Amino acid sequence: MQSNCSNKITVFIAVFLFTLTALSLEKNSDEFPFELTDAKEAFIFSAGLGLMTSFMFTPSTDFEKSEILALDKYDLNAFDRSAVSMNDRKSDIASDVLTYSLACAPLLFFADRSLNRSLPNSFTYLVMYAESVLIANGISRTVKTVFQRNRPYVYNDSLSLKDRTTSDWNLSFPSNHTVNAFNAAVFVSTVFTFTYPDSKWVPVVWSVSLSAAAAAGILRITAGEHYPTDVIAGAVLGSLTGLFIPLLHKIKNKNLSVIPVVSSEYGGLQAVVNF
Numbered sequence: 001m002q003s004n005c006s007n008k009i010t011v012f013i014a015v016f017l018f019t020l021t022a023l024s025l026e027k028n029s030d031e032f033p034f035e036l037t038d039a040k041e042a043f044i045f046s047a048g049l050g051l052m053t054s055f056m057f058t059p060s061t062d063f064e065k066s067e068i069l070a071l072d073k074y075d076l077n078a079f080d081r082s083a084v085s086m087n088d089r090k091s092d093i094a095s096d097v098l099t100y101s102l103a104c105a106p107l108l109f110f111a112d113r114s115l116n117r118s119l120p121n122s123f124t125y126l127v128m129y130a131e132s133v134l135i136a137n138g139i140s141r142t143v144k145t146v147f148q149r150n151r152p153y154v155y156n157d158s159l160s161l162k163d164r165t166t167s168d169w170n171l172s173f174p175s176n177h178t179v180n181a182f183n184a185a186v187f188v189s190t191v192f193t194f195t196y197p198d199s200k201w202v203p204v205v206w207s208v209s210l211s212a213a214a215a216a217g218i219l220r221i222t223a224g225e226h227y228p229t230d231v232i233a234g235a236v237l238g239s240l241t242g243l244f245i246p247l248l249h250k251i252k253n254k255n256l257s258v259i260p261v262v263s264s265e266y267g268g269l270q271a272v273v274n275f
Contacts, residue, residue, distance in 0.1 A: 033194040034124050034249040044131045044245075051138025068164060073155040080227035083152040087159065087224040095219035099177045102184040102212055103133075109191065128245050129187060136183040136241040140176050140234070149173040153224045174233035175226040181216040182238030185209035190246040213238070 073084045106129045110122060149172040154164050189206045196202065217231040226234075 032121050032124070033251055034128065034191075034246065035251050036124055036127055036249060040248070041127060041131070044135065044248075048131065048134030048138045051142050052134065065161060068154065068161060071150070071155050076155065076227075077229075080152075080229055083221050083224060083227045084155045085158075085224075086222050087153060087156060088222050091219045092223035092225060095177055095216050095223060095225075098212060098216040098219065099181045102181045102209070102216065105184050105188050105209065106191070108188075109195070124249070125191070128191070128249055129184075132183055132187050132241045132245040133180070135245070136179050136238055137176065139241070140174055140179045140237060143174060143237075144171040144176070147173045149227075149230075151225060152227055156224065172226055173230050174237060175217060175220050175230040176234065177220050178213070178217040178226070178231045178234030179238040179241075181213040182210075182235045183242040184238075185213035186239045186242030187246060188242075190243055194246065194250060 073081055076084070106125065109125050148170045150170050151166075151168075151172040153159055154169050156164065186209075189202075189209050192199070192205045193202050213235070217226075217235055220226040220231055221228055
């Protein structure tokens with residue numbers, strides 16, 4: 001687990017440094033709706049890397065056989081209890097495929113050559129998505145270590161003790177698959193909306209991407225990997241990061257400025273339109 005995290009962090013650092021180099025050579029085209037700033041990106045990446053690093057050095061929690069065998073599913077709330085009896089391996093595989101497919105969806109923006117003639121345009125998409133993934137996973141994994149909630153299959157007495165005590169047996173809340181699925185879905189939909197504001201496909205993109213993300217979350221429940229509340233929390237977190245990062249980089253309307261005006265006769269705001 002720690003090796004995988006280290007590899008991810010190495011990749012993100014490489015992307016970050018390469019992006020800053022590209023930004024120093026050229027600016028985004030005027031019609032492009034997003035922009036990066038060195039200070040902002042440095043802060044976001046530092047925060048994300050800090051969260052991911054703290055998770056790497058969190059010691060794993062040992063378990064006692066007697067404690068696992070003594071667990072009672074009726075100690076769980078009624079809303080989540082139904083997930084205990086679920087153990088569909090096909091759902092587990094399907095959720096992996098669907099989540100990873102959604103995670104690759106933002107790469108479809110690179111297919112639009114009209115927007116990606118400029119190197120910084122392409123890397124702006126890449127950096128924004130990398131930031132959303134980094135922040136989403138950093139928060140998710142930090143929350144997991146704080147709550148250390150047992151996964152549903154830990155309570156499933158029809159499974160062997162080995163199957164009930166995997167390496168991440170107590171990292172159920174929130175569902176990281178759902179976090180990544182909704183982060184990608186909302187990121188793609190938000191970026192598409194700002195990039196193609198007049199497109200008739202905007203509602204279709206939102207509907208399809210959110211439906212796919214919801215399906216990934218449901219599959220995590222039927223696989224016995226997560227409770228419904230894990231998935232709901234993951235959906236909220238992923239949606240927030242997928243929305244927040246594009247909004248944070250949205251270029252404001254340069255033709256419109258609002259200036260506070262105070263005089264002896266009146267006070268208020270003055271809108272200035274530049275043609």
